[in-house]
Amino acid sequence: MTDSKSPSRHGSNRLAGEKSPYLLQHARNPVDWYPWGEEAFERARAEDRPIFLSIGYATCHWCHVMERESFEDAAVASLLNDGFVSIKVDREERPDIDGVYMTVCQLMTGQGGWPLTIAMTPDRRPFFAGTYFPRDSRHGRIGLLELLPRLRRVWDERRAEVESSASAALAAVAEAEVRALDNQGGRTLGLDTLERGFEELSARYDAGMGGFGRAPKFPTPHQLLFLLRWHDRTGDARALEMVETTLTMMRRGGIFDHVGLGFHRYSTDARWLVPHFEKMLYDQALLGLAYVETWQVTGDERYRRVAGEIFEYVRRDLTDAGGGFYSAEDADSEGREGKFYLWTREDFVTAVGPLGPDAVTLALDAFRIEARGNFADEATGERTGENILHRRRSVEELAAARGVDPDDMRSRLEHIRAALHEARRGRVRPALDDKILADWNGLMIAALAVGSRAFGEPSYASAASGAADFVLREMRDADGRLLHRYRTGEAAIRAGAADVAFLAWALVELYGATLEPRWLEEAGRLLDDLVARFWDEEGGLFNAADDVDDVPLRQKEVYDGATPSANAVAWYAWLRLGHLIGDTASLERGATMGHAFAGAVSRAPSAHTMWLVALDLDVGPARQVVIAGSPGRADTERLLGVARGGYRPRTSVLLKPPEGDAARRIADLAPFTRGHVPLDGAASAYVCSEFVCQRPTSDASEMRAALG
Numbered sequence: 027m028t029d030s031k032s033p034s035r036h037g038s039n040r041l042a043g044e045k046s047p048y049l050l051q052h053a054r055n056p057v058d059w060y061p062w063g064e065e066a067f068e069r070a071r072a073e074d075r076p077i078f079l080s081i082g083y084a085t086c087h088w089c090h091v092m093e094r095e096s097f098e099d100a101a102v103a104s105l106l107n108d109g110f111v112s113i114k115v116d117r118e119e120r121p122d123i124d125g126v127y128m129t130v131c132q133l134m135t136g137q138g139g140w141p142l143t144i145a146m147t148p149d150r151r152p153f154f155a156g157t158y159f160p161r162d163s164r165h166g167r168i169g170l171l172e173l174l175p176r177l178r179r180v181w182d183e184r185r186a187e188v189e190s191s192a193s194a195a196l197a198a199v200a201e202a203e204v205r206a207l208d209n210q211g212g213r214t215l216g217l218d219t220l221e222r223g224f225e226e227l228s229a230r231y232d233a234g235m236g237g238f239g240r241a242p243k244f245p246t247p248h249q250l251l252f253l254l255r256w257h258d259r260t261g262d263a264r265a266l267e268m269v270e271t272t273l274t275m276m277r278r279g280g281i282f283d284h285v286g287l288g289f290h291r292y293s294t295d296a297r298w299l300v301p302h303f304e305k306m307l308y309d310q311a312l313l314g315l316a317y318v319e320t321w322q323v324t325g326d327e328r329y330r331r332v333a334g335e336i337f338e339y340v341r342r343d344l345t346d347a348g349g350g351f352y353s354a355e356d357a358d359s360e361g362r363e364g365k366f367y368l369w370t371r372e373d374f375v376t377a378v379g380p381l382g383p384d385a386v387t388l389a390l391d392a393f394r395i396e397a398r399g400n401f402a403d404e405a406t407g408e409r410t411g412e413n414i415l416h417r418r419r420s421v422e423e424l425a426a427a428r429g430v431d432p433d434d435m436r437s438r439l440e441h442i443r444a445a446l447h448e449a450r451r452g453r454v455r456p457a458l459d460d461k462i463l464a465d466w467n468g469l470m471i472a473a474l475a476v477g478s479r480a481f482g483e484p485s486y487a488s489a490a491s492g493a494a495d496f497v498l499r500e501m502r503d504a505d506g507r508l509l510h511r512y513r514t515g516e517a518a519i520r521a522g523a524a525d526v527a528f529l530a531w532a533l534v535e536l537y538g539a540t541l542e543p544r545w546l547e548e549a550g551r552l553l554d555d556l557v558a559r560f561w562d563e564e565g566g567l568f569n570a571a572d573d574v575d576d577v578p579l580r581q582k583e584v585y586d587g588a589t590p591s592a593n594a595v596a597w598y599a600w601l602r603l604g605h606l607i608g609d610t611a612s613l614e615r616g617a618t619m620g621h622a623f624a625g626a627v628s629r630a631p632s633a634h635t636m637w638l639v640a641l642d643l644d645v646g647p648a649r650q651v652v653i654a655g656s657p658g659r660a661d662t663e664r665l666l667g668v669a670r671g672g673y674r675p676r677t678s679v680l681l682k683p684p685e686g687d688a689a690r691r692i693a694d695l696a697p698f699t700r701g702h703v704p705l706d707g708a709a710s711a712y713v714c715s716e717f718v719c720q721r722p723t724s725d726a727s728e729m730r731a732a733l734g
Contacts, residue, residue: 045513046116047459048084052093056103059114062123062576070111070148076181076188078110078174079144079152081127083118084459085304087357088158089141094361095161096170102161105174110145117142118353118463119511122522122570122577129199129581131155145177150578151192153180199579206584207566209625215641223631223638224256224265230632235297236272242302244292245276247312248590252635254319255642255675269320276313277332280414283367284393285446288339289313291357299416300401303357303364303456308589310340311469318477322673333477340470341489346462348500349492350512351470353463356456363404366456368412369446371397377449378442389442392417392424415446461513464501464521467493468528469589475535479670487539494536497529498548508552520574523560523567523592524583526552531599534606538670541657541681543691549603550695553612556596565622566593584626590636593619598640605648605678607696608717620644642675647715649677649733654702654722655709657683661724662709668726669711669733677733 040060041053052059060066070077080097082089096102106112117124117140124142132138134155145154154177163169181188227249230238237243250269257265276282279298281290289309290301317333320326344352359366369377371390378389394400399411419427425435471490478486501509501517508521508529533549536542559571568580569592583591597619604612620641627634627641651669655662662681669679682699683689693700702712708724713732720732 041114045461045511045516045518046084046119047457047461047513048082048086048089048116048118049114051084051090052097052114055093055097056100056107057097057112058103058107059112062113062115062120064576066111066113067148067150073111075109075111075148076153076177077144077146077148077150078106078112078177079115079127079142079146080112081115081117081124081142081144082140083116083354084457085306085354085356086140087302087304087363088139090356090358090361092141092158092160096159099161102170102174105171105178109174109178111148118459118461119519121524122574122581125569125581125583126199126577126579127152127155129202130195131157133198133202134195147188147192152195153188153192155195196578199581203579203581206626207582207623209628211625211628213624213628215620215624215627215637215644217645219628219631220252220256220259220638220641220645223252223635224262226630226632227253227268227635228264231268232296233271236268236275237293237296237298241296242292242294243296243298244588245281245289245309245313246586246588246635247309247316248586248636248639249632250316251319252638252642254316254323254673255639257323258673258675259642266323269316270324270326273317273320273329273332274420277328278417278420280416282416283339284415284417285367285443285450286339286343287335288343289336300414301364303367305339305355306588307340307344307351307353307463307466308469310336310344311466311473312589314340314470314473315476318473318480319673319675322480330481333481337474337477337486337489343458345489345493346460346496349489349496350462350500351467351493352458352460353466354459356459359454359456364401364414366450366453368401368410368414369395370399370411371395371413373449374413374446377446381441381445385438385442385445388424388428388438392419392439392442394418461511462496462501464497464508464510464525465528465589467497468525468530468532471529471532472535475532475539478539479535487536490532490536491540494529494533494545494548508555520571522569522571523556523596524569524589526556526560527567527592527596527599530556531595531602534599534602537606538679543688543695546603546607546695547691549599553596553600553603553615557615565618567596584623584634586634586636591634593623594634594636594640598636598643601640601643601648602678605643605650606680608650608698609696616640616644646676649674650714650717651677651679651733652682652696652699652702652712652714653679653709654682654684654699654704654712656704657681657688659709664726665709665711665724665729668730674733 038053041049044061115123127144128138130152139157141158143156144152146152160169163172253265253269276298281293281298281301288305291304292302294300314333314336317329321329357363374395378386393415395413399409399413401412401414402409421435422432425432471493474486474490501512509517510519510521510525530549530552533545537545560567566582569583570577570580597616600612600616627637653665682692682702704710705724710722710724711729712722713720723729
């Protein structure tokens, strides 16, 4: 007999009432899925069943493959329904759960990834871990039709071994956590750590194609943010060359969407040609930030244009009507990865044809279109006749080959792009993961805020402010506590440390773009909440808050992966806020962070490059600039322009109006500014280094000299 919530002849199961797009993708599977929660655990205990846990996310290609092959199959569903309690988790909704079991998988198998597959006891202790499993065994990979009966036999016949293995697995995760944070050598973080981080990246750098290591290649932008700071600190030309080559080759490669703009997740090859096609909000944010800062360092308009392209894509395709930013777009459409983005030569020529034969010739050359295609079928390895658009020559090289001005060539290519974009609008678009996550929104807000400040582009600040207002308005509970996820009118799931830390950092950057004191006030409240709910007195932040009781283990995130770790960003946010408002408590909290994780960061600096970004600020010298003047006045804007100009990653800029509500709020936030007033009625700059101040000046040239 089937209960009212299990799969029926209509196909819906318990996931049908969830908000997660990933869980809803599985709501019509014949598998009797449960969402993570006590109902599933209670049933497993009552019926003495093992739990089959499957973790993935909505835009994950191999998650879709496993669903089609296995979870939509009646025979697999029968084995799961008869022998297990099956639970689905969206890793983007519950990164704290995913983190524990991903560590288990890595310890048990030496690798990880999604979909993540776990067999565990009713009390959430894992005894088996793996990733993708097909329906049938093939190519040395066991299939679920063979694996599931084995797991059930082990559960029934060798329970003592299962219990022992499950306890040992969680103990190993806890031990790995302790080892990662061990600092028996008494290491401290300093300039030598920064230098070793640079040397490690330099050793792995691909001088021909940019990036680090071999295939697959991931855009890990916090590595580039660190290298820019190392170049600024030392003048090392190789650091800047590593950044510029990587960003240039990525923009030319197939990892960039040359039609709709924005970047795909990563490249499956070393040349940035064949991407894994999903497009994630966090990649757009962090890459946008890297292109902005590279423009600040070099003044090269190419980087400014790419940052603008990224922001255009996000504002056009990933922005909710309320102002928040959506999470991602899928890799697949019509059941096939990349179909939306690929072009046969015939389709390509048809799309560009109305622009004339010269445009077709240029387009075929510029985007490297081949008659037999450059894209190979994943299963057979044979070319499909389809092309991934990419470029191997710059606009300047294309212009020189045709004897035209580069700006003219850029205009021609934009007309071609627009024609391709219009033609692509007729295709079936990949699914949109329209949930709004506080942490990823924080990254995007920070990127837009830095872009607005660097480029003097108010629309970016407006978009960032709209998203910040949305998160602070819609993603809090009745007590004002931040929540992690919003979708279709519902905010839910208690925020993790990354949500709070990323948003706090974003609001500090948003103050820099808007000079509105409310953003610093909100950032301070968020950082206080980090201490109240996530702080470990032995040092650092747990991923989950102190009242989250459904995770088997509270971990601390140290490693900087696709997104930076919550602890690294928290350190950076405390340092940024502390220098801005002269708050020694924030600076001391940051120093505690650096000490707590010194062992882990010192052992592998290049694996912790967001930590190195924070360390660069901590080492200093950090400068503080207070502009005392009326907002909007020409003399105030002139001094602000100097303070904000160029690339000054260790300089903080605070505006102190002479009167009004903003003046009172800044004085309360930063009491050291109470004596900072305009000199003789003219806007004045107070330039300090490590809070030792020079003589105030109203002269922009003198101020520029003081800033170095």
